[in-house]
Amino acid sequence: MSTFQVVIHHNPDCGTSRNVLGIIQAAGYEPTVIEYLKEGWTRPQLLALFAAAGITVREALRIARSPAEGMGLTAPDVSDDALLDAMTHHPILVNRPIVCTPKGVRLCRPSETVLDLLDKLPPGPFAKEDGQLIIDTEGNRIA
Numbered sequence: 001m002s003t004f005q006v007v008i009h010h011n012p013d014c015g016t017s018r019n020v021l022g023i024i025q026a027a028g029y030e031p032t033v034i035e036y037l038k039e040g041w042t043r044p045q046l047l048a049l050f051a052a053a054g055i056t057v058r059e060a061l062r063i064a065r066s067p068a069e070g071m072g073l074t075a076p077d078v079s080d081d082a083l084l085d086a087m088t089h090h091p092i093l094v095n096r097p098i099v100c101t102p103k104g105v106r107l108c109r110p111s112e113t114v115l116d117l118l119d120k121l122p123p124g125p126f127a128k129e130d131g132q133l134i135i136d137t138e139g140n141r142i143a
Contacts, residue, residue, distance in 0.1 A: 004119055006031035009049070009098040013037075015129040017097040019111045023134075024099070026122030036091050043084050049098055052105035057083045060107065062095040115141055 006029045011017045024031050050060050057080040061068055068074055073086055073093070087093045099108050101117040108114040112134040115121060126135035133142055 004029070004102060006118075007034065007100040008032070009034050009036045009094075009096060011035070011037055011092075011096050014096055016109055016111050019129040020097045020099060020108045020114045023111065023114050023122055023126065024118070026126060027118050027120050028122075029118070036094065036096070040091050041088050041094060043088055046084060046087055046094065049100075049105060052100070053098065053107055055107055056080070057087075060095050061087070062093055066092050068093055112141075 006024055008017075008021055008024060008031050010021055010033050012035065021031070021033065046057075046060070050057060053060075061073060061083055063069060063074060067090065068086075071086060071090075072078065073083060083093075095107055095109065097108050099106055099114050099117055101119075103117045103119065106113050106117055108117075111128045115134070121135055121139060121141060124135035124139045125133055125137045127133050136142055
């Protein structure tokens with residue numbers, strides 16, 4: 001049993017999130033999967049995740065295929081407090097997936113970002129959701 005713990009904040013309806021989870025599992029990990037659309041977010045949880053990932057609240061805001069623009073959240077004068085309130089009430093507003101391992105925390109977009117967080121890679125070949133190879137047939141990461 002590995003002591004290398006992997007946690008993924010996951011949306012099963014998102015192709016990138018599904019691919020990141022697939023990479024993690026193919027590498028031999030049994031991650032803790034948090035379906036944040038069901039579980040929701042707390043303000044302290046979001047602040048801690050964003051700080052650990054080195055991203056701002058605004059950088060974590062999901063704009064594509066989310067209600068952010070319609071809710072007026074993309075305007076430059078919207079405060080971080082307002083964004084956090086919206087994210088806790090509407091979990092879909094948080095970009096995903098966010099992965100946590102002993103090597104760090106990252107918003108894994110593009111999906112191959114997760115490879116930086118793992119201590120072993122999945123066997124190759126392995127492609128991301130658009131079909132682009134990220135691990136070759138010998139199990140090496142493609143730059």
